[in-house]
Amino acid sequence: SLPFSVKVVNQFGVEQRHGLCDENGNLSVTMASGKQVQYLSLVWDINTRDEYFDTNICNNIEHHESYKGTKARRNEISLDDCIEQYCKEEVLNEDNMWYCPHCKAFKQASKKLDLWRLPKVLVIHLKRFSYSRQWRDKIETLVKFPLRDLSLNRHLQSEPEEDIRYELRGV
Numbered sequence: 001s002l003p004f005s006v007k008v009v010n011q012f013g014v015e016q017r018h019g020l021c022d023e024n025g026n027l028s029v030t031m032a033s034g035k036q037v038q039y040l041s042l043v044w045d046i047n048t049r050d051e052y053f054d055t056n057i058c059n060n061i062e063h064h065e066s067y068k069g070t071k072a073r074r075n076e077i078s079l080d081d082c083i084e085q086y087c088k089e090e091v092l093n094e095d096n097m098w099y100c101p102h103c104k105a106f107k108q109a110s111k112k113l114d115l116w117r118l119p120k121v122l123v124i125h126l127k128r129f130s131y132s133r134q135w136r137d138k139i140e141t142l143v144k145f146p147l148r149d150l151s152l153n154r155h156l157q158s159e160p161e162e163d164i165r166y167e168l169r170g171v
Helices: 079-086
Strands: 004-008 040-044 076-078 098-100 105-107 129-131 136-138 142-144
Touching (some): 079 142
Antiparallel strands (some): 004 040
């Protein structure tokens, strides 16, 4: 058995639901609609991935000039900064006022989210669009993150029970 599987994905990395082989067992990369598939993904078996693939190479890639000039490349933020912003106190505006159950009225208020404990597995979903009353804009800021040893201990409001470090995967 191979240490990986091959999947057909779209340009966003989402798996497409159709087979890779035709009725004779030959590799076929044409969608049912007749459109030619342009993206394939290797999905490594987690137990053998490190034996065949050096993840340190990902940290040392050299970007092509066309990538360095993109809008996303000019706007960068670290994952640590994102978490800091998430935990920052926010004053609710007039469109998002708090309803007080005692006086039965909407009130100007603030909200703050804190981290008290860390889970064994952490899933982070980043906001991809910014919404206003009439418009939706794609957020093109590049979020930089480490592949290994992400520590969120400095964001905790309590003393951590253990030093939890995360290995990151992007989807």
